[in-house]
Amino acid sequence: MRKFDDSLPLRLLKAREAAMGFFRPLLQEIPLTEQQWRVIRALNEFEELESKQLAELCCILSPSLTGIINRLEQLGYIKRRKSTEDQRRTLISLTDKAKKMFASMSPRLEARYQEMTERFSHEDMKALEELLIKFCDVKP
Numbered sequence: 001m002r003k004f005d006d007s008l009p010l011r012l013l014k015a016r017e018a019a020m021g022f023f024r025p026l027l028q029e030i031p032l033t034e035q036q037w038r039v040i041r042a043l044n045e046f047e048e049l050e051s052k053q054l055a056e057l058c059c060i061l062s063p064s065l066t067g068i069i070n071r072l073e074q075l076g077y078i079k080r081r082k083s084t085e086d087q088r089r090t091l092i093s094l095t096d097k098a099k100k101m102f103a104s105m106s107p108r109l110e111a112r113y114q115e116m117t118e119r120f121s122h123e124d125m126k127a128l129e130e131l132l133i134k135f136c137d138v139k140p
Helices: 008-029 034-046 051-058 062-074 096-118 122-136
Strands: 078-082 090-094
Touching: 008 034, 008 096, 034 051, 034 062, 034 078, 034 090, 034 096, 051 062, 051 090, 062 078, 090 096
Parallel strands: none
Antiparallel strands: 078 090
């Protein structure tokens, strides 16, 4: 068996923590959790989604997403509505409050992303992105 430190899942977790270290301080200012921000970010891009779609896009388990959605709704960041085509479907979208917050935070988060990129190179970041995409396509 591989040494503990040579475990691929552990290395991926450490890499995630290193990456989030660039963004977490800014998210704590809002204050939002990483998962809450991920939901807001997805809704900003896709405008309106069902919770199942949101869970898949954000890599959040449905039971956890339920709590996140409830909390974001309490904070006034998201709203729900019944689909006009199918009343069984509930669609989730951002409120104006969330859109304003997103617009004010995005440049700061993008600056952090650039700071992270500068520590490597554009080529290394592109290679990493391509390898991660390729890795995510691997099925057991």
